[in-house]
Amino acid sequence: MASPLRFDGRVVLVTGAGGGLGRAYALAFAERGASVVVNDIGGDVKGDGKSSLAADKVVEEIRRKGGKAVASYDTVEAGEKIVKTALDAFGRIDIVVNNAGILRDRSFARTSDEDWDLIHRVHLRGSFQVTRAAWDHMKKQNYGRIIMTSSASGIYGNFGQANYSAAKLGLLGLSNTLAIEGRKSNIHCNTIAPAAGSRMTETVLPEDILEGLKPDYVAPLVLWLCHESCDENGSLFEVGAGWIGKLRWQRTVGAIVRQRNQPMTPEAVRANWAKICDFDNTSTPQSVQDSTGSMIGVLSKIDSGGVSTNRTSHAASTTTSVFDEAIGYQLPPFYSAYTELEAIMYALGVGVSVKDPKDLKFVYEGSSDFSCLPTFAVVLAQKSVMSGDLGAVPGLSINLSKVLHGEQYLELYKPLPRTGKLRSEARVADVLDKGSGSVILIDVYSYYEKELICYNQFSIFVVGSGGFGGKQSSDKVKETAAIPNRPPDAVLTDTSSHDQAALYRLSGDWNPLHIDPDFANLAGFDKPILHGLCTFGFSARHVLKQFADNDVSRFKAIKVRFAKPVYPGQTLQTEMWKEGNRIHFQTKIQGSRDIVISNAYVDLVPTSGASDVSTTSEDGELQSTLVFKEIGRRLKDVGHKVVKKVNAVFEWHITKGRNVAAKWTIDLKSGSGEAYQGPARGSADTTIIISDEDFMEVVQGKLDPQKAFFSGRLKARGNIMLSQKLQMILKDYAKL
Numbered sequence: 001m002a003s004p005l006r007f008d009g010r011v012v013l014v015t016g017a018g019g020g021l022g023r024a025y026a027l028a029f030a031e032r033g034a035s036v037v038v039n040d041i042g043g044d045v046k047g048d049g050k051s052s053l054a055a056d057k058v059v060e061e062i063r064r065k066g067g068k069a070v071a072s073y074d075t076v077e078a079g080e081k082i083v084k085t086a087l088d089a090f091g092r093i094d095i096v097v098n099n100a101g102i103l104r105d106r107s108f109a110r111t112s113d114e115d116w117d118l119i120h121r122v123h124l125r126g127s128f129q130v131t132r133a134a135w136d137h138m139k140k141q142n143y144g145r146i147i148m149t150s151s152a153s154g155i156y157g158n159f160g161q162a163n164y165s166a167a168k169l170g171l172l173g174l175s176n177t178l179a180i181e182g183r184k185s186n187i188h189c190n191t192i193a194p195a196a197g198s199r200m201t202e203t204v205l206p207e208d209i210l211e212g213l214k215p216d217y218v219a220p221l222v223l224w225l226c227h228e229s230c231d232e233n234g235s236l237f238e239v240g241a242g243w244i245g246k247l248r249w250q251r252t253v254g255a256i257v258r259q260r261n262q263p264m265t266p267e268a269v270r271a272n273w274a275k276i277c278d279f280d281n282t283s284t285p286q287s288v289q290d291s292t293g294s295m296i297g298v299l300s301k302i303d304s305g306g307v308s309t310n311r312t313s314h315a316a317s318t319t320t321s322v323f324d325e326a327i328g329y330q331l332p333p334f335y336s337a338y339t340e341l342e343a344i345m346y347a348l349g350v351g352v353s354v355k356d357p358k359d360l361k362f363v364y365e366g367s368s369d370f371s372c373l374p375t376f377a378v379v380l381a382q383k384s385v386m387s388g389d390l391g392a393v394p395g396l397s398i399n400l401s402k403v404l405h406g407e408q409y410l411e412l413y414k415p416l417p418r419t420g421k422l423r424s425e426a427r428v429a430d431v432l433d434k435g436s437g438s439v440i441l442i443d444v445y446s447y448y449e450k451e452l453i454c455y456n457q458f459s460i461f462v463v464g465s466g467g468f469g470g471k472q473s474s475d476k477v478k479e480t481a482a483i484p485n486r487p488p489d490a491v492l493t494d495t496s497s498h499d500q501a502a503l504y505r506l507s508g509d510w511n512p513l514h515i516d517p518d519f520a521n522l523a524g525f526d527k528p529i530l531h532g533l534c535t536f537g538f539s540a541r542h543v544l545k546q547f548a549d550n551d552v553s554r555f556k557a558i559k560v561r562f563a564k565p566v567y568p569g570q571t572l573q574t575e576m577w578k579e580g581n582r583i584h585f586q587t588k589i590q591g592s593r594d595i596v597i598s599n600a601y602v603d604l605v606p607t608s609g610a611s612d613v614s615t616t617s618e619d620g621e622l623q624s625t626l627v628f629k630e631i632g633r634r635l636k637d638v639g640h641k642v643v644k645k646v647n648a649v650f651e652w653h654i655t656k657g658r659n660v661a662a663k664w665t666i667d668l669k670s671g672s673g674e675a676y677q678g679p680a681r682g683s684a685d686t687t688i689i690i691s692d693e694d695f696m697e698v699v700q701g702k703l704d705p706q707k708a709f710f711s712g713r714l715k716a717r718g719n720i721m722l723s724q725k726l727q728m729i730l731k732d733y734a735k736l
């Protein structure tokens with residue numbers, strides 16, 4: 001059994017402990033080893049009169065049972081005096097339970113100034129005074145536990161208790177802030193809304209119910225919240241009759257009812273009222289940051305023109321769970337005109353530098369081979385997502401402050417002309433339900449004159465709007481692809497400049513999140529972050545440089561997933577793997593393990609000379625091919641014996657230069673074994689990467705595989721121990 005919760009050595013101050021709930025707390029703390037200050041003014045339920053009797057009786061009761069307690073008869077408004085009693089008697093103060101209270105119930109119209117003030121003085125000001133007096137002591141000792149006592153009247157309102165409910169909810173606000181300010185000093189503050197039989201409730205509740213609402217059924221929660229092992233902080237609980245529940249705020253998705261450069265009108269509020277009040281899809285904000293963060297997101301959307309208020313005609317019927325109307329919706333066509341200026345500005349925005357002479361063609365219009373970077377095509381197509389048109393899609397009711405750019409696909413059918421005007425058509429391809437959010441797929445087809453020049457798919461993730469019972473996948477999705485399970489074939493790095501986002505935004509993404517420090521802070525970032533599409537541009541450049549010699553005509557398609565934010569000034573490291581004409585890549589922040597773009601790839605147009613060596617072509621040139629074929633032949637005779645001994649599948653990546661030129665699999669696990677060209681049909685136990693030349697040296701006994709491994713000439717992935725068995729296979733079965 002878990003050890004009992006003890007309070008030995010702790011000093012607890014309970015206000016209003018002469019009766020009711022406070023008495024139950026005082027007795028329970030004392031019984032578990034705490035030294036208790038029993039504070040009570042000893043007046044009546046309306047706050048009139050005073051007497052030492054109430055506190056004395058409880059102190060006596062505690063002492064009789066062998067506990068430690070002293071009395072305090074001061075009003076809670078004299079907080080310093082009460083805390084001094086604790087310090088004088090026990091030398092410290094660890095726990096404060098703000099419990100003292102009175103009632104002055106009146107209908108609102110009849111509430112006098114005195115009724116109002118007195119209630120506030122005892123409940124709200126009293127809790128403030130006592131807690132403030134204890135606060136510094138708690139901070140110094142780096143420990144404190146505080147309870148505020150609220151009430152269902154405060155949370156929900158109650159007829160005749162305007163003064164009381166106002167003060168009681170005030171205590172929740174006080175507690176919430178103390179929880180934040182105290183956190184770093186290990187001071188926790190929580191609020192309870194109890195229900196218990198006491199003199200306060202005996203006149204309003206029937207006797208049998210009062211019997212079931214013993215103060216003893218509230219005290220255990222208070223003790224747990226005040227124990228040093230309890231991490232709860234800044235929470236609100238309803239408690240009574242042996243039941244405890246936690247409360248939190250809930251918020252609707254809401255609606256943005258304002259557009260950039262347009263007045264906000266009460267009519268727009270009316271038109272969106274159903275949506276504003278629709279609790280079908282809710283979030284549970286937990287901090288001021290959650291609150292302002294949402295507003296900031298809204299501001300940025302409005303600022304970038306990304307909002308269109310619902311038209312009255314369909315406002316009432318739109319909800320986030322009805323996407324049928326949205327799927328297939330065709331947005332109005334739009335035009336993007338550009339000259340070399342915009343293309344160069346984009347290139348500089350994604351890190352092109354004249355430092356590399358081969359990059360000059362992207363930033364100097366006088367270059368004989370001046371070219372637009374292929375990824376510039378995303379900028380030309382993004383108006384559909386950046387402008388307000390998305391908000392006008394019927395059935396698409398999204399909280400724009402929760403929108404993230406999840407993934408991006410771009411396919412180019414021919415290089416972008418150096419200047420031009422593209423006409424784009426966008427439509428909602430599908431809406432997916434991912435549980436924690438929804439994914440909206442926007443397909444954008446862009447035409448130069450009459451010719452389709454590129455296709456973009458924007459995957460927009462809307463946080464918190466999932467769970468509407470929609471499908472989880474779609475054949476419309478352009479899928480990402482996992483990176484190969486081997487060290488990258490090439491790595492390129494580039495340090496983004498501190499002004500990178502400032503430069504990139506000139507290409508049309510004006511979100512202040514990328515430039516304004518205050519704005520970024522409010523959105524929860526230390527400083528402005530780089531645009532995801534800027535990182536995307538860096539990575540695509542790396543692939544183009546490494547594998548296509550900056551030849552834009554070889555760029556066919558790109559797919560990325562945005563995984564983490566990047567800060568301007570960080571060094572981006574693109575890790576690349578060549579698999580035929582597909583270059584898999586992922587982008588990291590150099591020096592960290594953070595992957596900022598994951599499971600991405602670029603598809604290249606094969607060169608006409610077919611110099612691109614893939615697993616299925618040109619391998620006749622490889623010497624290793626003969627060896628693998630021979631291994632296959634021999635296995636046909638003796639395979640079953642080897643399978644018994646080895647029981648593993650080996651995948652070979654034979655490299656030529658920097659590229660994987662062929663893949664072979666030696667399956668010594670199933671049947672009587674076999675060797676075949678290509679990756680393992682199931683999963684490989686060990687993957688071995690070795691050059692064609694080194695492979696030949698190994699099979700000819702000139703190079704010891706273990707030495708090759710330790711010198712880095714042979715790389716092994718997966719179950720490396722198994723590769724020890726390779727020697728046997730290669731020695732016995734690879735003889736030519």
Ligand code: NAI
Pocket residue numbers: 015016017018019020021022039040041042043044045047054074075076077098099100101102122126149150151152193194195196197198199200201
């Ligand atoms: P109670 O009337 O039995 O206990 C309150 C105690 O506070 C009394 O002993 C009283 O003498 C003392 N007190 C009043 N003014 C004081 C002052 N200025 N300084 C020091 N002590 C003072 O009432 P009960 O029911 O035990 O209430 C305890 C707390 O729980 C109160 O804050 C009350 O508002 C709250 N509460 C109680 C509910 C219930 O169902 N009993 C419901 C919701 C809230």
